[in-house]
Amino acid sequence: MAKKAKNTEVMVRPKQNPGVYLKRYWQLYLLLLVPLLYLIIFKYSPMYYVTIAFKKYSIVQSVVDMPWAKNGGFEYFIKAFKDKDFLYALRNTITLNMLDIIIGFPIPIIFALLLNELRLKFFKKSVQTIAYMPHFLSWVIIYGIALQLFTKNGLVNLVIQNLGGEPIKFLDDKTNWVATYILLGIWQSFGWNSIIYLAAISGISPELYEAASVDGAGRFQKMWHITLPGIRPTIVVLLILALGNVLGSGFDRPFALQNNAVMENAEVISTYVYKNGIKSLQFSLTTAVGLFQSIVNVIFLLLANWFSRKMGERGIV
Amino acid sequence: MKKRVLSMTLAGVMVFSMAACGDNGGEKPADATPTPTPPAVVDQNTFEGDGSEIEGGSSEEITDGKFAETRKITVEIYDRGNDGGTDPTNNMYTDYIKKGMLEDHNVEVEFVAVPRWTEVDEINNLLAANNAPDICLTYSYPTIQTYADMGGVMDLQSLVVDNKNDLPHLWDWLGTTNMYWDKSVKDGTLWAIEGKRANNNRIVTYVRQDWLDKLGLKEPTTREEFHDMLLAFKDNANTLLGADAAKMVPFSCSVDVGWRAALLIESMMDPNITDKEFYVNGFDDRKLTQNGTKEAIRILNSWYNEGLMWDEFILHDGDTAEDDMMKVGYVGAFMHNWDYPFRGGEDSINANLKRMVGDDAKFVAVDCFEASNGEYIKYTDSTAGDRKIFFPITNDEPLASLLYLDWISDPEHIEYLQIGEKGVTHDVLPDGAYTFMTTTGDAIMNSGQNIDMTITCNGLRLSTEELTLASTYNNYPPCDPADVKKANEVANSGKRPAKNSKITTIEAEAGVGDKLSAKRNEMYDKCMSCKPEEFDALWDELMADYLSAGGQDIIDERTEAWEALYGDAVTLE
Incomplete structure (x- = not known):
């Protein structure tokens, strides 16, 4: 055979x-x-x-031997959801991540489109490199820079004061802090995130542009009718991934930037888990919160994926 | 995006790897059941004293303090990872201990390094892996209690009594107070011995001597005078700081308000507070729920709004910005550890002031926060409550380990470990006091006065008290010994050391410590810096939140535990 x-x-x-x-x-x-x-x-x-997450954690027992938690194993989930701080953290995580997506997601795309229009190669490369740079800075350093810029005697406030304005509390006011957090995040990552779009743009066939020129299309029209549709699949994939992470969050960015004056808006799940779980050796609670976070993330991911298929794009799962 | 995924993965791996460690420890040793407990009736009179009131025995295993065959024990030692330090497990001082133990008791000693700043995590891992040293120490009693509850810690009660005659130095130095501090009133078990604080000085208020002189002011002796002084500093900022006048901070405080304004907070507490009330609210060492704290923070709030305090303290958690302001001379007054401006040799605050501002610029100790009865009370720790020593159940040489504790408590050995060798680590002044030198090579002490090695003694302890004091004053070159002396005297006046409530475990406290501390700091910070008219509402709101996050449960359980033990009595004998 x-x-x-x-x-x-x-x-x-x-x-x-x-x-x-x-x-x-x-x-x-x-x-x-x-x-x-x-x-x-x-x-x-x-x-x-x-x-x-469903057991009473003990450091000397193996996970098999640990006794089940109360309430049918859901003791720690109930505990988390009864905790006001956790609900705050949940709210803040979603708010900050959504703001990140709404404000921060289009920026690398716009940046990539603009960069693509540059003709002077040297200038283009320099701009690109400078825009990547902040990505390699740790958040602790970025916070250090922010302190130099945004405190009462910081550069930005000195300029404001010299122009006759009142100093603005960028870091120790609850609302301003959110803006500072989002802007710093965008500043740190937009250059890096644009790489993937630039790569996608370079994959678009030059013939399309030539044909468009023959038909008399201007720069803006080419951008709108060729470049953007050309990178649409990339945009969708990245958006799905971003939505799939709406309940996740890095640890170092919120942790480095938060302070006691803004904690209601700054505590997110990762810092909550660190403070209430890991530092206090409450591993069951930590795992329960982590599991919840992962499940919601997967649900978001699948929803976004389903939605994009409905819209006629390829999904990732 | 990738970064987020990566950090999530890392966080996951971390949690799982910790869990995996738990798994390794899953197989308990056969003898992991708690050692049999002594008779249930516990003689309550033997909790405090110098040790002479307890009759003990001696072991037949040793003759003249020596084992017939060489025994081997392992001992935990902190690794501070300091720059240019020596190997914590192998240096001039560990050699001294190893040699001494072998000669005196025929016991071979091996040191096991545990990172100082993550000691609780590390000792947890070692215990879970049944790999902990024979003699463990930690600052965290809950850790010991957790393992004791799981049968992982040796009960020392009968051991220390049955071998008492072989442990003269240990009993002599620690006394019953420290030996039995952690003894359970319920069943008489003793999971840990408390190392002794040779010095329990706590907090002192410091002001700039040269500013007082320049403005012709006297040292403040009351809170009112202290406030007037701050106002005078502020009003004369131009005279004192010239072009930098705008940078002046008359009274500096960090995010840890409960520590950095402790004397003010404690002076507002009822000086006749009962032991019961003090104990019930004593779970927070920053006195958040004690009876005068709200009014104390209200005073701070008014000072803050008068512009007497640093308005951006809240942004600087854990950095050196505040110290730097003190060093360059912008700060007029602060409260901190009793020796704070002298710490750090050439980089100490006072040394920096002298270099950068002028010869007469320095911080000096003042005593100006009087309680309602006029006393200047300093609530301090007892001699216990510092490091705790315990033996894990895997310790096969309890007697040899106890002999080690005895050896390390011998005054002669402590003195050598603390002062090292003449001409190498110290010099002797004409009055007999020791002065400490900058050392190099193997003679470097990884911790001040080798406190990491003298595990039963934290702080300088020399043959006589006078010598200890004189040497303490000379311990901070290039700072003036007279300033240190004054700070020490202020720290010692009106001392009220903590008493032993003998209540060991409060279940409501498990796992909420860090969370409550964070909430407390947030509460102090916000209430200190809010607008005066918002103060009451904010305080009440945040206090309700603090209590509902676990504070109230602790207060209730502590009240219950107290009443179960002492009934209606409100004072400890």
Whole structure:
């Protein structure tokens, strides 16, 4: 049978018993085993420990032996949702991430489009490099810079005062802090995030632009009718990923920027988990919150994906 | 985006790896059941004293203090990871201990380094892995209690009594007070011995001597005078600071208001407060729920709104901005650890002031926060409540470990470890006091006076008290010993050391400590810096939040525990 299959293989690829491939290419499958093992050992088997969320954590017991938590295992979920601070953190996480998406998501796209229009190569490269740079700064350093710029005696407020204005509390006022947080985030990441769009733009066939020129299209029209549609799949994929992370958040950005005056708006889930869970050795609570966060993220991801398929785009899952 | 995914993954890995550590410890040793408890009736009279009131025995395992065969123990030592320090497990001083223990008791000692700043996490991991040193120490009693509840800690009660005669230095130095500080009133178990604070000075108020002189002011002796002084500083900012006048901070405070204004807060507390009330609210060492705190913060709030305080303190949590302002001379007064302006040698605040501002510029200690009865009370810690020493259940050499504690409590050994060798680490002044030198190489002490090694003694303790004091004053070159002396005297006047309530575990306190501390700081910060007319509403709102986040549960459980033990009595004997 194997012989027969071999003869017809070149012409039409028939349905084959998977065992045949396994037998023929076993060396390759063996190689595949290594990354597979890696995934199983480091990514999948640790997932079992997520059951800590439903158990009363004990550092000397194995996770199998730990007793189940009260209320059918949901003790820590109930505890989290009864905690006002957690609800604040949940609200802030969603607000800050949504603002990040609404304000921050289009900026790298616009930046990439603008950069693409530049003709002077040297200038383009310089702008690009300078825009990437903040991405490599840690948030602690960015906070240091922010202190130099935005405090009462900081550069920005000195300029405002010299122009006859009142100093603005950029960092220790609840509302202003949110704006500062979002703007610093955009400043730090827009250059870096534009790379992927630039790559997508360079993949658009030049013939389209030439054809458009022949038809008399101007720069703006080319941008609107060729470049943007050309990178639309990329935009959608990145948007899905961004929405899939609406309940997630980095730790260092909020942690470095927050202070006691703005905590109602600045505490997010990751910093909440750090302060209430890890620092206080409440691992069950931490795991419960983490699990909740992951589940909501997956739901968001799937929803966004479903939505994009409905709109006629390719999804990622 | 990728960064977020990565950080999420990392966070996940961290949680899981911690969990995995728990897994390793899952298989308990066969003997992990708690050691049998002594008779349930506990003699309550033996909780305090110098140790002579307890009759003990001695072990037959040793003759002349020595084991017949060499025993081996491991001992925890903090690793501070300081620049240019020595290997904490192997240096001139560890050699001294190893040699001494082998000669005196035929016990071989091996040190196990544990990072000082993550000691609780680290000791947790070691205990969970059944890999902890035979002698462990930590600042966190809840950690010990947690393991004791799981059967992972040795009960020391009968050990220290049965071998008492072999442990003269230990009992002598710690006394019953420290030996039995953690003894359970319920079942007599003793999970840990408390190392002793040789010095329990706490907080002192400092003001700029040269500013007082320039303005012809006297040292403030009351809160009112202190306030007037701050106003005078502010009004004369141009005279005092010239072009930098706008940068003046008459009274400086950090985000940790409860510590940095402690003397003011505590002076508003009822000086006749009962032991019961003090204990019930004592879970917060920044006195948030004590009876005078609200009014104290109201005073701070009014000072803040008069422009007497640093208006951007809230942005500088954990950086050196405030210290820098003190060093360049913008700050007029502050409260802090009793020796704060002298700490750090050439980089100390006073040394910097002298260099940058002028020879006469310095902070000096003043005593100006009087309680309602006119006393200048300093609520301090007791000699206990500092580091706790315990033996994990995996310790196979409890007697040898106790002999180690005894050896390390011998005054002669403490003195050597603290002052090192003449001409290398210290010099002797004409009056006999020691003065400490900058050391290099193997003689470097990784911790001040090697307190990490003298685990039963935290702080300088020399053969006589006079010598200890004189040497303490000379311990902060290039700062003036007279200034240190004055600070020490202020710190010691009106001391009220904490008493032992003998109540060991409050379940409501488990796992909420950090959360409540964070809330308390937030509350202090906001209430201090809000508009005066918003103060009452804000205080009440935040206090309600604090209490509902766990504060009230603790207060209730503490009240119950007190009443269960002492009935209607409100004072400790």
